[in-house]
Amino acid sequence: xxxxxxxxxxxxxxxxxxxxxxxxxxxxxxxxxxxxxxxxxxxxxxxxxxxxxxxxxxxxxxxxxxxxxxxxxxxxxxxxxxxxxxxxxxxxxxxxxxxxxxxxxxxxxxxxxxxxxxxxxxxxxxxxxxxxxxxxxxxxxxxxxxxxxxxxxxxxxxxxxxxxxxxxxxxxxxxxxxxxxxxxxxxxxxxxxxxxxxxxxxxxxxxxxxxxxxxxxxxxxxxxx
Amino acid sequence: xxxxxxxxxxxxxxxxxxxxxxxxxxxxxxxxxxxxxxxxxxxxxxxxxxxxxxxxxxxxxxxxxxxxxxxxxxxxxxxxxxxxxxxxxxxxxxxxxxxxxxxxxxxxxxxxxxxxxxxxxxxxxxxxxxxxxxxxxxxxxxxxxxxxxxxxxxxxxxxxxxxxxxxxxxxxxxxxxxxxxxxxxxxxxxxxxxxxxxxxxxxxxxxxxxxxxxxxxxxxxxxxxxxxxxxxxxxxxxxxxxxxxxxxxxxxxxxxxxxxxxxxxxxxxxxxxxxxxxxxxxxxxxxxxxxxxxxxxxxxxxxxxxxxxxxxxxxxxxxxxxxxxxx
Numbered sequence: 001x002x003x004x005x006x007x008x009x010x011x012x013x014x015x016x017x018x019x020x021x022x023x024x025x026x027x028x029x030x031x032x033x034x035x036x037x038x039x040x041x042x043x044x045x046x047x048x049x050x051x052x053x054x055x056x057x058x059x060x061x062x063x064x065x066x067x068x069x070x071x072x073x074x075x076x077x078x079x080x081x082x083x084x085x086x087x088x089x090x091x092x093x094x095x096x097x098x099x100x101x102x103x104x105x106x107x108x109x110x111x112x113x114x115x116x117x118x119x120x121x122x123x124x125x126x127x128x129x130x131x132x133x134x135x136x137x138x139x140x141x142x143x144x145x146x147x148x149x150x151x152x153x154x155x156x157x158x159x160x161x162x163x164x165x166x167x168x169x170x171x172x173x174x175x176x177x178x179x180x181x182x183x184x185x186x187x188x189x190x191x192x193x194x195x196x197x198x199x200x201x202x203x204x205x206x207x208x209x210x211x212x213x214x215x216x217x218x219x220x221x222x223x224x225x
Numbered sequence: 226x227x228x229x230x231x232x233x234x235x236x237x238x239x240x241x242x243x244x245x246x247x248x249x250x251x252x253x254x255x256x257x258x259x260x261x262x263x264x265x266x267x268x269x270x271x272x273x274x275x276x277x278x279x280x281x282x283x284x285x286x287x288x289x290x291x292x293x294x295x296x297x298x299x300x301x302x303x304x305x306x307x308x309x310x311x312x313x314x315x316x317x318x319x320x321x322x323x324x325x326x327x328x329x330x331x332x333x334x335x336x337x338x339x340x341x342x343x344x345x346x347x348x349x350x351x352x353x354x355x356x357x358x359x360x361x362x363x364x365x366x367x368x369x370x371x372x373x374x375x376x377x378x379x380x381x382x383x384x385x386x387x388x389x390x391x392x393x394x395x396x397x398x399x400x401x402x403x404x405x406x407x408x409x410x411x412x413x414x415x416x417x418x419x420x421x422x423x424x425x426x427x428x429x430x431x432x433x434x435x436x437x438x439x440x441x442x443x444x445x446x447x448x449x450x451x452x453x454x455x456x457x458x459x460x461x462x463x464x465x466x467x468x469x470x471x472x473x474x475x476x477x478x479x480x481x482x483x484x485x486x487x488x489x490x491x492x493x494x495x496x497x498x499x500x501x502x503x504x505x506x507x508x509x510x511x512x513x514x515x516x517x518x519x520x521x522x523x524x525x526x527x528x529x530x531x532x533x534x535x536x537x538x539x540x541x542x543x544x545x546x547x548x549x550x551x552x
Contacts, residue, residue, distance in 0.1 A: 063239045064277075067230040087231035087272070090259070110260045111327060123300070123329040129259050130330060133231060134276065177325070198458040199324025 072132050076101065077145035087133050092116045094132035095142060103143040103172050114200030117173040118142050124180040124199070143172035146179065155179055155217045164213035166204035173200045178214050187218060226259075227268045233277040237401045237435060243273045245403055245431030251275055253296060256323070256331040257339040265349040275334070281435055284308070290441040295334030295434045299387070300325070302333060312439060313549065314448035314467045318390035321452045324459045334434045337388055337398070337414070341381035341425065341489075342461055343371065355379050355422060368525040370463070373532055374488040379418035380525065381489050383425060384461050388415065389483040389491040390450045393467040396439045402432040411437070415490035425489065443479075445472045447549035451542040452485070453534060462486035464535045466518075466542040475505040482518060482543070487535050494518040497539055506547035508540075515540035 072085045076099060083098045092109070095101045095118070104127055105115035111129040118127045119141040146153035152160065155178045165171045174197060181188055181196035188196070193214045202210065232249075234240040243249055250269035252258050253276060261267050275281070281294035284305055291312065293302070302308055303320035322328055322336060340346070345353045345362040352358035363371045363380045371380040388411065396411045414426050421427075428434070442448070448469040454460035465485035471478045482497035497518035504510050515536035522532045 062236055063232050063234040063243060065230055065232050086228055088226045088228055088262075109263065111256060111323075114324070114326065117326055120329070124326050125330050126326045129256055129327070131231075131255065131259070134255075134274070196325065199326045 066133060070133065073136055074099075074132065074140055075138070076140045077142060083132070085132050087131060089132045090128050091118070091130045091132045091135045091140070092127035094135075095127060095140075101142050101144050105169055105172055107169065112201070113170070114173040114177065115170050117176040117200065119176060119180055122180065122183060124177050126199075141176070141179075143175055146175065153179065154221045155182065155214065158213040158217035158220065159210075162209050162213040162216055164206055164209040166202075166206050170200060170202045170204075174202070174210055178217070181214075182217065182221065186221065188214075190215060226262045227265075229269055229272045232271060232273045234273060234275075235277060235279070237278060237433070240273055240275060240278060240433060241401055241403055241431050243271070244433065246271070249273055251433060253335040254298065254331040255335075256327045257335060261340065261347070264347070266347060275433065281334075288441075291437075291439040293333055293437040293439065295436060296332050299323075299328035299331050299333065299336060302387075303328060311442055311446075312394055312448070314390040314393055314450040314469060314546075315387065315439070317450040318386040318452075318465075318467065321450060321462075321465070322386045333387060333437060336385050337391075337411075337437075338426065338428070338434060339384055342384045343381045346381065353379075355381070355418075357423070364525070367527060369527040370461075371525055371528055372488050373519070373522040373524045373528055373535070374492055376417050376419040379422060379489060381418070381425075382486050383415060383488070383490050385491065386450070386452060386462065386465060386485060389465060389467040389485040390448070391437060391439065392491050392493055393469040393481040393483040394439050394442065394448065395481075396437055398434050399436040399438065400428065400432050401435045402429060406435070408438075412491075412493055418489050442469070443471050445478070446470070447472065447546050449542055449546040449549060451538055451545060453538055464531055464538045466535070466538045468539070468542040468546045470501065470506065470543070470546045472506075472547070477501045477504060477506055477510075477547075480514075480543075482514060482539055484518060484535060484539065487519075487522070487531060492518075494539075496520060501543065506543060508544065511540045511543040511547075512536075514543050 066087045069084045069086055071082055073080060073082045081099060083094060085094060092104060092106055095104050104118055107113045107115035109128045111126040116127045117124050120138050146156055155175050159165060177196050177200050185192060193211055232243050234243055244251055248270040250267060251273050276296060281296040283294050284297055285292040286307060299319045299322050303316055309316040345351045346355050351362060354361040361379050372382050392412045397408050398411055398414050400407050400409060409427060416426055450467045452462045452465035455463055462485045464487060467483045469481045480498040480501040482494045484492040497514040500514040500517050501510055518539045519532050519535050524532055
């Protein structure tokens with residue numbers, strides 16, 4: 001018995017984490033296949049094709065028209081990516097489903113919760129409420145850009161040290177809102193920290209620790225940390 | 226969200242030509258329409274991107290006031306130093322809209338043209354009067370957020386924060402259409418449901434708002450926008466008030482009081498203003514203005530709380546605007 005246990009393959013934590021992610025990804029693919037096969041999805045595809053078949057009667061000469069799948073070039077975390085997307089794809093779905101950047105979370109998908117917050121030319125926006133085609137030509141920053149190898153961004157480090165999360169699902173959105181604040185206002189007041197987070201919701205209610213962490217990040221950044 | 230063809234016009238004339246055709250809708254910042262499209266409330270086959278139009282994204286100061294392009298973001302208005310100083314009610318209103326993430330993308334044109342938040346209107350499964358159905362479900366339903374002043378038959382409240390401030394400051398909108406451009410006082414841009422049930426304003430199919438013009442306030446003018454929300458971090462107004470006072474010493478020479486959250490249009494209360502003109506601004510005159518603002522109110526079953534709330538918001542806004550004068 002003991003011998004058998006010893007023979008079991010040993011995995012490093014990184015390997016376990018990687019295979020867990022792969023498992024979840026495969027699950028996602030299976031779920032996507034299932035939904036494609038469902039009649040609702042087929043009907044929707046048909047309706048979409050019919051809609052695209054109907055052209056406007058007098059298209060103006062100077063206007064460009066994007067229909068079907070178009071090439072969309074996004075500058076994400078300093079790298080340029082060209083994707084084939086329909087105009088209806090949001091920046092959030094482009095990041096998560098097409099670039100594999102799943103740090104940006106999809107929660108309400110209606111511009112109400114802040115979990116999908118990314119920076120567009122340095123300003124926080126809800127990526128669920130911006131079309132990917134409209135984000136072209138802008139500098140897009142997601143939570144994945146913050147850590148430099150093992151070195152966390154001071155806001156991330158402060159969240160760890162101050163235990164500023166419970167379930168953690170809202171955390172990337174809060175981190176990006178606070179990163180935008182500190183880039184613009186390196187010495188914010190407690191009130192400015194609260195205002196910067198007003199567009200992010202934490203259903204676990206960890207607000208006090210989030211505010212503490214933000215102010216601690218201010219301290220550590222002013223020390224050059 | 227249903228698939229759509231995405232049009233990128235380069236001129237206002239092209240945008241107007243596109244929008245004059247069936248099945249088209251306009252998008253600017255998209256902070257209202259994208260959510261409505263995801264919900265299936267709107268299913269345009271063609272979406273016309275107004276952001277591709279050049280020259281509508283600037284704030285210009287002229288000798289007679291401000292020219293604000295329809296594509297200027299709410300953040301840019303809230304942070305503009307001249308607007309903060311001389312058109313304070315507008316800066317405060319823009320800052321009170323939604324969240325920073327929405328203000329960074331949402332435009333002033335979109336803020337004025339956004340659709341109402343009435344939960345019956347927003348529910349794609351409810352075919353209410355405004356959507357061509359046979360009844361307004363707010364009349365006998367849950368109407369806690371609905372109008373306390375409306376001629377009927379629909380009881381939405383207009384959701385814009387900037388509109389009451391801009392009306393109080395005497396703004397006009399420039400509208401481009403197939404027959405050229407026209408200019409309308411913002412006060413007359415919005416329409417009550419007995420005049421226009423399906424829309425909230427005078428825009429005809431194909432027409433777009435391209436610019437907002439705000440006259441330079443006269444000497445001694447101070448203004449403020451006060452908004453009361455159920456959720457203070459971000460929400461639509463339960464009640465709001467924009468107050469513009471032109472003071473000469475202690476005496477109020479001219480006043481405008483425009484309320485949000487109480488009627489299907491931003492509600493310009495001449496009777497509230499009348500209580501202030503020719504008198505010093507005191508707690509008594511401010512209280513009288515608040516009472517006058519709600520004298521026409523006929524609340525529904527669940528929104529009578531808005532009557533004393535609106536009176537209090539007007540009173541507080543008048544006093545806050547007057548304090549601005551003395552500082």
